[in-house]
Structures are given as C-alpha cells and as structure tokens.
Amino acid sequence: MNILMVAAECVPFIKTGGLADVVGTLPKYLKQQGHDVRIILPKYRQIDGVKYNLTTLPFRLSVMVGKEQESFRIKTCMLDGNIPVYFVENMRYFNRLGVYGDDNGIGYGDNRERFIFFSKAAIEAVKAIMFRPDIIHCHDWHTGLIPAYLKTTNSHDGFFWNTSTIYTIHNIAYQGSFDAASTLPLAGFSWEDYKSDKLEFYNTFNYMKAGLAYCDIISTVSPTYAKEIQGDAGKGMQVVLQPRKNDVYGILNGIDYNYWNPKTDKNIVANYSAENFENKVLCKKYLQEKCNFKVDESKFVLGCVSRFDTQKGFDLIMDAIGRIQNLNTQIVILGSGSREIKDGLLYLQHLYPDTVRIFTDYNEPLSHQIYAGADAFLMPSKFEPCGLSQIIALAYGTVPIVNKTGGLADTIENFSQSKFTGNGFVFDLYAGESFVDKINNAYDIYKNKFLWDILIKNCFNSNYSWDNSVKEYEKMYNVAIQRRLNYVIYGI
Ligand code: ADP
Numbered sequence: 034m035n036i037l038m039v040a041a042e043c044v045p046f047i048k049t050g051g052l053a054d055v056v057g058t059l060p061k062y063l064k065q066q067g068h069d070v071r072i073i074l075p076k077y078r079q080i081d082g083v084k085y086n087l088t089t090l091p092f093r094l095s096v097m098v099g100k101e102q103e104s105f106r107i108k109t110c111m112l113d114g115n116i117p118v119y120f121v122e123n124m125r126y127f128n129r130l131g132v133y134g135d136d137n138g139i140g141y142g143d144n145r146e147r148f149i150f151f152s153k154a155a156i157e158a159v160k161a162i163m164f165r166p167d168i169i170h171c172h173d174w175h176t177g178l179i180p181a182y183l184k185t186t187n188s189h190d191g192f193f194w195n196t197s198t199i200y201t202i203h204n205i206a207y208q209g210s211f212d213a214a215s216t217l218p219l220a221g222f223s224w225e226d227y228k229s230d231k232l233e234f235y236n237t238f239n240y241m242k243a244g245l246a247y248c249d250i251i252s253t254v255s256p257t258y259a260k261e262i263q264g265d266a267g268k269g270m271q272v273v274l275q276p277r278k279n280d281v282y283g284i285l286n287g288i289d290y291n292y293w294n295p296k297t298d299k300n301i302v303a304n305y306s307a308e309n310f311e312n313k314v315l316c317k318k319y320l321q322e323k324c325n326f327k328v329d330e331s332k333f334v335l336g337c338v339s340r341f342d343t344q345k346g347f348d349l350i351m352d353a354i355g356r357i358q359n360l361n362t363q364i365v366i367l368g369s370g371s372r373e374i375k376d377g378l379l380y381l382q383h384l385y386p387d388t389v390r391i392f393t394d395y396n397e398p399l400s401h402q403i404y405a406g407a408d409a410f411l412m413p414s415k416f417e418p419c420g421l422s423q424i425i426a427l428a429y430g431t432v433p434i435v436n437k438t439g440g441l442a443d444t445i446e447n448f449s450q451s452k453f454t455g456n457g458f459v460f461d462l463y464a465g466e467s468f469v470d471k472i473n474n475a476y477d478i479y480k481n482k483f484l485w486d487i488l489i490k491n492c493f494n495s496n497y498s499w500d501n502s503v504k505e506y507e508k509m510y511n512v513a514i515q516r517r518l519n520y521v522i523y524g525i
Contacts, residue, residue: 034510035165036063038072039155039179040172041148042132043118046080049132049395050340051286051421052203055254056172058289060116062503071164073155075127075147076108076120085110087120094161096153098146099219105154107161119162121154137372138341145211148240149220152178160192168510170199174209177244178220184247185226197517199509200248202241204418205262205270206344209240235269245273249516250509252282254419255440259283266416280516282509285443286419287499293404293428300401307493310430313405320406323399324390326363333362333479335472336407336431338400338422341370341393346413346436347377352465353411353472354381354389360476365407367392367399404429409475413460413468417441423457427492433457434471444497448478448488456491 042048044057060070074080080087087108095104108120121127126147134140141147156179159166171179180198187193216238217227227233234242245251251274253259259281261267263274274281291297295313296306303315314330321328339345345368354364366378366389378391392399404410410426412435419440423433427444435441437459448455458475460467478484519525 034068034167034514036060036068036070036168036170036510037159037164037166038070038170038172039152039176040072040074041151041175043072043074046074046085046118046120047077047132051419052173054288054421055203055286057112058287058499059503059506061113061289062287062499063506064113064116066503066507069164070116072112072116072118073158074118074120075151076122077132078128078130079132080120082108089122090162092161094154094157096150096157097221098150098153099221103150103154105150107158119158121151121158123150123154126150136369138370145209145216145240146219148175148209149178152176152182153221155179156182156187165192166196167514168197168199170201171244171248172201173203174207174240174244176200177209177240177242179244180248181222181226181232181243181246185223186221194521195517197250197510197513198248199250199252199513200244202251202253202262202418204344205241205253205266205268206416208242208268208270210234210237211239213238234273241270242273245270245277249520250280250282250513251277252284252509254284254286255443256283256285257442258416258418258439261416261439282505284502284505284509285440285497286421286424287497287502288421288424288428290428290496290498293425295405295429298401298405300398301405302402305405305430307430307490310489310493313430316402316405317408318406320365320402321363323402324363324365326365326387326390331361333360333409333476334407335362335364335409335411335434336403336426337364337366337368337411338403339366339368339412341368341374341378343371343374344415344417346415346463346468347374349413349463349465349468350411351377351381353469354385356465356469357472358385358388360473362472362476363388363390364411365390365392365403367394367396367403369393369395404431407431408479409434409458409472411472412436412441413463414438414441415463420444424495424497427456427495427497430489430492432475432488432492434468434475435459436463436468437461438463444495448491450478450484453487454491456488456495
C-alpha cells in the first residue's frame with residue numbers, strides 16, 4: 034500500500050506530545066510490513082535543516098487561503114534511512130518561536146489559517162512529488178480538512194480516485210472550532226456543504242467534525258477511549274461518532290522499545306534491564322542530586338512528565354502533594370504548558386523545597402532521567418486517549434499510579450498482593466481521596482522489597498509494542514480501501 038501520513042508533529046523533528054511519537058513510529062512498523070510510507074509535516078523554525086540534512090525540491094507551489102495566494106517550498110529528508118519525509122515550508126505560517134502558540138499555552142490567533150494552508154499544501158505536495166496514496170492518514174484537527182477537501186473541492190481530481198482517508202483522533206478535547214462566517218470562505222468551501230451532516234457543528238466550523246464527516250474510517254488510540262468518546266466523554270462529538278459507530282476503531286498506541294530502553298539509553302547515568310535492574314538505584318540517586326533532594330535510596334520517589342494541562346489531573350497532584358508530606362516521599366515533576374498549573378506547582382515547591390522539585394521546560398534527556406530514576410509515576414489524568422508516558426514508565430520499571438480512564442484503563446492493572454498480578458495502581462473515582470489512597474497503597478508495597486520487585490518485573494513484562502497494533506492498522510486500512518471503492522462505484 035502507498036500510505037501518506039499527514040500531521041502537525043512527528044519525532045524526532047518536532048514534538049509537543051504523544052501525537053509526535055505515534056507519527057514518527059508507526060510508519061517504521063508499516064515500512065517493515067512492506068508498505069511505501071511517507072510523511073508530510075510543516076517546516077517549523079525549530080526543525081534544524083542542517084541536523085536533518087534537509088534538501089529543497091526544485092519547484093515552488095502555491096495554494097489559495099481565502100483570497101491570498103500562499104506559496105511554499107518542499108524540503109525533504111529520510112526518516113530511518115528509508116521513509117521519505119516532506120516539510121511544507123512557508124515563512125509566514127511556520128517560522129515562529131512556538132508550534133501552536135506561546136510559552137503559556139495560548140494558541141496563535143491564526144491557527145485556523147495555518148492549518149487550512151497546511152492541509153491544502155499537503156494535497157498539492159503529494160501531487161507534485163507524484164506519490165499516489167492508497168491511504169491518507171490524517172491525525173488530529175490540524176489535518177481534518179483534508180478528507181473534506183478530497184470529497185468536495187477536489188472530488189473530481191482523478192489523482193485521488195483510489196485514495197481512502199483515515200482520520201485519527203488523538204485527543205477529542207482539541208477540535209479546532211472556529212467562526213463559520215469567516216472561516217468557511219477562508220478555507221474555500223461552499224456554503225452548500227455547511228450542513229449538519231457535513232461541515233456544520235453547532236453553528237461553528239469545526240475541523241475535527243469536517244474530518245469525521247468526510248473520512249472513510251475513523252480511529253482513535255485505545256479501545257476504551259473509542260467507547261468513551263461515543264458517550265459522555267465525546268465533548269459533543271458523540272453525535273457524529275454514534276451514527277458511524279461501525280467505522281470507529283480503537284487501536285492502542287505502542288512505544289518504540291529501541292528508543293525507550295533503559296539498557297541502551299544514553300540519557301541516563303547507568304543502564305539496566307528487566308533481567309538486572311540493580312542499577313536503577315543509581316539513576317534514582319542521580320535524579321535526587323539533580324533535584325537537590327537528600328540522596329537517600331529509601332525515599333519513595335514519585336515522578337511525573339506531562340503537558341501542564343487540566344486534562345492531566347494536576348488538581349489531584351497539587352492536592353496530593355500537601356497530603357503525602359508525612360510519607361517518606363520526594364516528588365519531581367517535569368512539564369510545560371498552562372501558566373496557572375506552572376505557578377501552582379512552583380508555589381508547592383516553595384512550600385516544600387526539600388521534597389518537591391518542578392522543572393518547567395520541555396526537556397527530553399531529563400524526561401528519560403525521571404522515567405528511570407523515579408520509583409513510581411503519577412498520571413491521574415481526568416481523561417486519557419491512550420497515554421504514552423505510563424507505557425514508557427513501565428519500560429523503565431517505574432510503577433504507574435493512574436486513573437482508570439481511556440488508554441490508562443487498557444494498559445495498567447492494579448497490583449494484587451495475593452496473586453502477584455498487575456503492573457501498577459489504578460483508582461476509579463476521580464477524586465483527591467482516591468488518588469492519595471493509591472499513593473499510600475503503593476508506598477506500603479514499596480516498603481516490602483520482595484513485593485515491589487515482583488511489581489517492577491510485572492512492569493517490565495508489560496509489552497505495548499507496535500508489532501500488534503500495526504497489524505490492526507493494516508486491517509483498518511484495508512476496510513478503508515473497500516469503503517472508498519463502495520463510495521466511488523455506488524456513491525455510499
Ligand atoms: P499527550 O500526548 O497527551 O501529551 P502522552 O502520554 O500520550 O500525552 O505523551 C506525552 C509524551 O510527551 C511522552 O513521550 C512524554 O515523555 C513527553 N513529554 C511531555 N512533556 C514533556 C516535557 N516537558 N519534556 C519532555 N518530554 C515531555
């Protein structure tokens with residue numbers, strides 16, 4: 034199959050969250066299955082052309098955004114030596130300090146325009162490079178307009194007659210909802226398509242809705258989240274998803290175990306493995322030093338690496354920090370995003386300087402050091418489409434403490450002291466009390482080295498690699514191709 038991934042982020046080039054991990058990793062596994070996979074991304078200022086050896090293709094293209102003609106170039110390089118990646122370069126839209134907005138998590142005022150441009154440019158770029166995709170796999174609202182363009186403004190373009198579209202929801206909270214009166218003409222759609230079963234969504238023009246209404250198949254990133262978003266957790270989108278319930282797939286994300294591997298990880302001070310994890314304590318001591326904590330291996334070190342967003346349960350974390358000061362804990366948090374959360378956490382660091390350390394940047398090496406050095410990993414998300422951080426923590430033998438929601442429910446099971454089963458601690462009522470109970474529970478087990486070592490082994494044995502998920506993606510792509518055929522031949 035010819036598969037084109039279109040997304041706003043992709044590791045190693047640009048990352049703000051799990052979306053980038055998925056877009057940068059799934060293609061490698063599809064490639065191993067023999068598919069021709071390519072990726073299109075915006076060329077942000079942060080993507081270093083020299084480091085990635087980008088070359089510029091010898092033509093200039095343009096698309097209309099409203100009444101303006103916007104031109105762009107395509108830069109390219111290879112991911113892993115065999116996956117072509119194309120970067121859409123336009124200074125006006127992507128040559129900025131942030132990816133989606135400023136440091137405080139405030140989105141750019143022209144994001145709707147930036148991703149109209151990017152979606153149109155991706156469609157033109159794929160034609161220019163003469164790569165005829167069987168599948169265009171669109172990720173999140175930034176690319177939601179692509180399925181809509183292919184079935185409206187570009188429906189007569191023979192280049193795409195055999196092209197099916199997949200729209201993957203990585204997080205239903207980010208929909209790209211804009212004022213219709215100004216956005217529709219900017220995007221170049223006809224008012225005839227502004228209907229409740231097409232582009233219109235509660236009197237707004239919503240990019241995710243556009244993707245869901247026009248794509249051939251919908252997917253999201255865990256089976257539980259797929260069910261949840263068809264109900265109350267759908268943030269309004271359940272009315273679109275329910276009628277298409279047979280087209281909704283929930284496929285769990287995996288992680289790249291070559292990259293997230295404590296045995297070979299160069300970012301950590303001492304390597305260790307599932308077979309021999311004695312060195313994990315050296316990583317813990319290193320982390321304690323880095324945090325200016327007392328270096329003491331008996332301390333129960335709780336780590337967290339996360340976007341600062343209310344979704345991630347920071348109200349529970351902040352509440353818990355005060356309530357667990359009586360335990361022998363140290364808490365280290367790395368994150369960036371919401372100013373309010375950042376200030377709240379920094380205040381707690383000020384109150385408890387000996388036991389709380391907050392790092393407020395985006396820091397890949399430090400994230401590895403926390404995954405390796407912490408004993409347990411806090412992830413009390415209010416909702417969580419899949420969650421990669423808890424899976425990464427498992428790979429480093431660091432025990433997740435999570436809320437039972439979405440992908441967290443699909444990957445983490447409560448530890449049973451009697452059966453020795455389970456790989457973490459799971460609470461199922463989103464409340465400070467339940468979270469603190471689980472931390473206490475974890476601390477009790479931690480004090481029993483025999484049980485804690487069993488639990489660590491269970492973490493190491495939890496395998497969420499892409500090997501399984503890639504097969505499910507292939508099956509889904511085949512269904513999408515069939516759907517497209519039905520659409521072209523029978524109009525359904
Ligand atoms: P989401 O996509 O909602 O942000 P995930 O758990 O799916 O959450 O993925 C988060 C990814 O981003 C993980 O790889 C995590 O390590 C990484 N990450 C989040 N914040 C930071 C940060 N401040 N520094 C480094 N890595 C981070």
